[in-house]
Amino acid sequence: MLEVAGLSKSFAGFRAVSDVSLTVETQQIAAVIGPNGAGKSTLFNLITGHLQPDSGTVRLDGRDITGAAPYRICGMGIGRSFQRTNIFSRLTVFENLQAAYLVHHGRGLDFWSRAESFYRDETAALLASIGLQGQENAVAGTLSYGNQKQLELGLALASDPAMLLLDEPTAGMSATETHDTIRLIEKIAGERALTLLFTEHDMDVVFSIAQKIAVLHQGQVIADGAPAEVRADPTVRRVYLGEH
Amino acid sequence: MAPSFLFSQFMGGLTTAMFLFLIASGLSLVFGIMRVINFAHGSFYMIGAYLAWQMVQWVHPAGAGFWIAALFAASGVAVMGAVIERLFFRSLYGREELYQLLFTYALVLILGDAAKFVWGTQQLSVSTPPVLAGSVQIFGSTQPLYSLFMIALGPAIAFGGWLVLNRSGVGRMVRAAQMDREMLDALGANVGTIYTGMFVFSSFLAGLSGALVTPIQSIVPGMDVLIIVQAFIVVVIGGMGSFWGTFWGSVIYGEVLSFGILIFPGFSLFSVFALMAVILIVRPWGLFGRPL
Amino acid sequence: MTIETATPANSRVIGSGSSPMSRIPWTLIVFVVACTVPWLGSRYNTFLAEQIAIDALFAVSLNLLLGTTGLVSFGHVAYFGVGAYVCGILMKTYDLPFIIAFPAAGLGAGLFALVSGFFCVRLIKLYFAMLTLAFSQIIWAIAYKWNDVTGGDQGLPDVPFPNLDWMTAIPGLGSLKTSDQFYLLTIVLIAVSLAVLHRVVRSPFGRVLTTIRDNPERAAFIGVNVRAYQLAAFVVAGTFAGFAGALYGIFSRGVFADYVFWSKSAEVMIMTILGGMDYFWGPPVGALAIVWLNQEVTDYTEYWPFVLGVILLVLLFVFPGGIVGGLDLLWKRARGWHRA
Numbered sequence: 001m002l003e004v005a006g007l008s009k010s011f012a013g014f015r016a017v018s019d020v021s022l023t024v025e026t027q028q029i030a031a032v033i034g035p036n037g038a039g040k041s042t043l044f045n046l047i048t049g050h051l052q053p054d055s056g057t058v059r060l061d062g063r064d065i066t067g068a069a070p071y072r073i074c075g076m077g078i079g080r081s082f083q084r085t086n087i088f089s090r091l092t093v094f095e096n097l098q099a100a101y102l103v104h105h106g107r108g109l110d111f112w113s114r115a116e117s118f119y120r121d122e123t124a125a126l127l128a129s130i131g132l133q134g135q136e137n138a139v140a141g142t143l144s145y146g147n148q149k150q151l152e153l154g155l156a157l158a159s160d161p162a163m164l165l166l167d168e169p170t171a172g173m174s175a176t177e178t179h180d181t182i183r184l185i186e187k188i189a190g191e192r193a194l195t196l197l198f199t200e201h202d203m204d205v206v207f208s209i210a211q212k213i214a215v216l217h218q219g220q221v222i223a224d225g226a227p228a229e230v231r232a233d234p235t236v237r238r239v240y241l242g243e244h
Numbered sequence: 245m246a247p248s249f250l251f252s253q254f255m256g257g258l259t260t261a262m263f264l265f266l267i268a269s270g271l272s273l274v275f276g277i278m279r280v281i282n283f284a285h286g287s288f289y290m291i292g293a294y295l296a297w298q299m300v301q302w303v304h305p306a307g308a309g310f311w312i313a314a315l316f317a318a319s320g321v322a323v324m325g326a327v328i329e330r331l332f333f334r335s336l337y338g339r340e341e342l343y344q345l346l347f348t349y350a351l352v353l354i355l356g357d358a359a360k361f362v363w364g365t366q367q368l369s370v371s372t373p374p375v376l377a378g379s380v381q382i383f384g385s386t387q388p389l390y391s392l393f394m395i396a397l398g399p400a401i402a403f404g405g406w407l408v409l410n411r412s413g414v415g416r417m418v419r420a421a422q423m424d425r426e427m428l429d430a431l432g433a434n435v436g437t438i439y440t441g442m443f444v445f446s447s448f449l450a451g452l453s454g455a456l457v458t459p460i461q462s463i464v465p466g467m468d469v470l471i472i473v474q475a476f477i478v479v480v481i482g483g484m485g486s487f488w489g490t491f492w493g494s495v496i497y498g499e500v501l502s503f504g505i506l507i508f509p510g511f512s513l514f515s516v517f518a519l520m521a522v523i524l525i526v527r528p529w530g531l532f533g534r535p536l
Numbered sequence: 537m538t539i540e541t542a543t544p545a546n547s548r549v550i551g552s553g554s555s556p557m558s559r560i561p562w563t564l565i566v567f568v569v570a571c572t573v574p575w576l577g578s579r580y581n582t583f584l585a586e587q588i589a590i591d592a593l594f595a596v597s598l599n600l601l602l603g604t605t606g607l608v609s610f611g612h613v614a615y616f617g618v619g620a621y622v623c624g625i626l627m628k629t630y631d632l633p634f635i636i637a638f639p640a641a642g643l644g645a646g647l648f649a650l651v652s653g654f655f656c657v658r659l660i661k662l663y664f665a666m667l668t669l670a671f672s673q674i675i676w677a678i679a680y681k682w683n684d685v686t687g688g689d690q691g692l693p694d695v696p697f698p699n700l701d702w703m704t705a706i707p708g709l710g711s712l713k714t715s716d717q718f719y720l721l722t723i724v725l726i727a728v729s730l731a732v733l734h735r736v737v738r739s740p741f742g743r744v745l746t747t748i749r750d751n752p753e754r755a756a757f758i759g760v761n762v763r764a765y766q767l768a769a770f771v772v773a774g775t776f777a778g779f780a781g782a783l784y785g786i787f788s789r790g791v792f793a794d795y796v797f798w799s800k801s802a803e804v805m806i807m808t809i810l811g812g813m814d815y816f817w818g819p820p821v822g823a824l825a826i827v828w829l830n831q832e833v834t835d836y837t838e839y840w841p842f843v844l845g846v847i848l849l850v851l852l853f854v855f856p857g858g859i860v861g862g863l864d865l866l867w868k869r870a871r872g873w874h875r876a
Binding site (some may be wrong): 048050069070071074075079082083086087088089090091095098099100102103104107108109110111112113114115118136155156158159 | 700754758761
């Protein structure tokens with residue numbers, strides 16, 4: 001579904017991402033791992049159009065989406081969550097998700113109707129599926145960190161994506177929260193037949209659900225394959241020695 | 245057009261430029277470190293002018309007295325700046341930039357009326373210090389000595405400032421604060437003191453320029469607004485936070501104004517804002533600035 | 537920067553919910569009271585009310601940018617000015633009727649907003665604010681210098697009242713002075729404009745604008761073309777500012793360059809924030825406060841700027857949510873609500 005080929009990006013001489021190629025099959029769960037500064041977030045930003053690559057291409061189902069504007073890429077069926085929670089802090093939880101539905105269904109240019117009347121059922125359903133029922137009227141900025149992350153996930157799902165890019169979905173979570181979040185993600189991915197690409201620091205998480213793992217180190221892919229292979233790869237072990 | 249006339253225009257533009265540079269450098273400095281546009285900078289300049297006049301009234305100095313008055317004025321404004329920064333500005337740092345801007349605007353309103361209250365609305369002036377009261381002939385045009393002094397002062401300050409900023413420990417801290425205040429804070433440097441220090445220094449410069457302008461311009465209400473708009477344009481052209489940007493921005497502004505009026509009399513008013521708009525559209529961080 | 541509440545983000549009304557307070561049609565009451573002013577009070581009161589109404593529309597149009605979309609514009613007076621000049625010039629110089637001049641004013645202001653906005657929305661916060669200021673000063677410079685069209689520094693005195701003969705057909709209105717008849721027309725036009733703006737703010741479009749305000753990056757990644765929406769907001773805000781300007785030109789019997797000076801942009805911004813930029817009805821309350829205070833203070837002293845500065849300080853340090861924000865807080869405390 002997603003084909004990244006030869007992607008490169010430098011910042012003032014520093015090669016953040018260097019000739020990265022990656023393929024994610026439809027409905028596959030893939031992970032990108034690597035030490036801090038390996039270029040994971042930059043890679044995501046390149047895929048979702050937040051950054052323009054210096055060279056290389058990104059294809060979605062064969063379509064070239066390299067460097068397209070983020071809002072267009074979202075419209076093509078990629079949902080994304082961000083590492084630092086990125087929600088609409090002054091809107092309520094309900095309004096957050098409802099806004100995403102409004103945009104997704106093309107209602108954004110409706111100047112006349114009342115916003116609160118649309119997509120109430122869908123929003124309520126989504127709220128329930130991400131585990132935030134009962135919090136509809138809480139102002140997003142006042143939610144706990146964990147809840148904000150759930151909302152983040154909800155926002156990514158509201159645009160009905162075929163593929164989800166999750167940037168460190170369990171960052172900063174306790175063991176229980178991590179476990180719950182991963183189960184939730186797995187469940188949703190299964191229910192909606194989603195393709196998943198995520199980055200993570202927590203190796204247990206990665207090895208528990210990823211079907212394919214790419215290892216990034218200093219902007220380059222040093223290993224790419226099934227979890228067992230990657231685990232056994234000597235280069236990977238060397239890179240992670242002392243880190244894990 | 246006679247060469248002497250052109251030269252005269254050129255020198256006139258340069259005088260305006262260097263004098264603007266003195267003011268605008270303080271504005272640019274504060275922006276570079278604190279990321280805030282201090283609208284009240286023009287008000288500090290005005291207060292500096294009034295204080296200098298006041299000092300001259302009290303002491304009736306002859307000769308060196310003018311310089312003492314200027315120093316007194318600049319220091320007075322610096323103290324005022326220190327008080328304002330410590331008491332008020334501090335509590336606004338974490339807040340939205342809009343609030344900080346509005347605060348400086350509130351200062352403009354308050355200081356403007358305070359000056360009116362204390363010194364009234366008539367035009368005041370200060371005579372040129374005797375040592376610079378004459379004029380010389382250069383290339384067939386008459387140049388007042390005081391103008392030449394102003395023209396020399398600009399580059400002197402620019403050079404001095406550049407030395408301090410690039411060679412001294414203090415300067416290093418200031419540049420670091422400009423690049424990453426959080427990091428500096430984490431390193432244990434007292435960011436608060438740096439901010440206060442910069443603000444005080446900038447106020448000093450503003451007050452000094454106000455004092456030094458009194459021999460060539462009369463002191464009137466409204467001079468604060470007039471000057472801040474010009475300083476603003478200069479800083480946009482040159483690049484906010486850039487020292488050399490401010491210098492060259494001032495030169496460009498001064499000369500464009502000086503020669504523009506010759507070509508097209510209604511020029512100045514419209515064109516300086518058009519110039520500002522063009523820069524913002526094409527290269528918002530100005531000639532020498534860095535993209536934010 | 538403001539108080540978090542649990543009511544819908546872009547349509548906060550004091551005591552909204554199912555309380556008895558919210559069932560009282562406040563806006564209708566204010567409208568009716570406003571309409572009765574020519575009969576109730578003196579000419580002075582009518583003058584004040586008209587000023588407040590016009591400033592209220594101007595401030596609400598600014599708040600579409602400031603409070604709803606998060607765009608800090610320091611040059612909003614440009615559109616007010618364009619509207620005032622277009623209407624004034626069409627009516628005075630070209631003798632066109634109000635029914636053409638008024639919409640034309642909005643159109644002209646909207647067009648200028650489209651052109652200037654196109655460049656402005658490309659810039660980040662600080663530069664955006666500076667460019668809006670530059671455009672507004674360009675308009676001022678044009679107004680000040682283009683003697684042939686705008687009257688230059690003399691301006692356009694004696695802009696005529698529109699032909700209001702048709703009003704005599706309405707019972708009770710025939711006996712009013714022309715200025716009072718115009719007052720009623722103004723109130724009606726402003727009420728309609730505010731109603732439209734209220735609709736816009738509560739619409740899906742308005743909701744999308746609030747997402748841009750809260751988090752432009754996230755908004756892009758739910759599919760929002762941020763720049764396009766910002767430009768649309770800019771044009772709508774500019775158009776209504778133009779309408780306010782057109783009415784103001786007739787109200788003050790003339791259009792002059794100092795209407796477009798940047799200090800007016802600062803004044804309307806203060807009104808908006810003083811009233812409360814998180815609330816739709818905040819800016820009108822702010823307009824009321826400033827206009828009324830201005831009149832009271834200038835009766836006693838010439839130092840109105842000083843007073844305004846002090847008000848601004850109090851606002852910034854003590855009541856950042858503005859008047860309506862403060863009232864909302866009191867209301868919530870009184871009802872024993874606890875913030876989440």
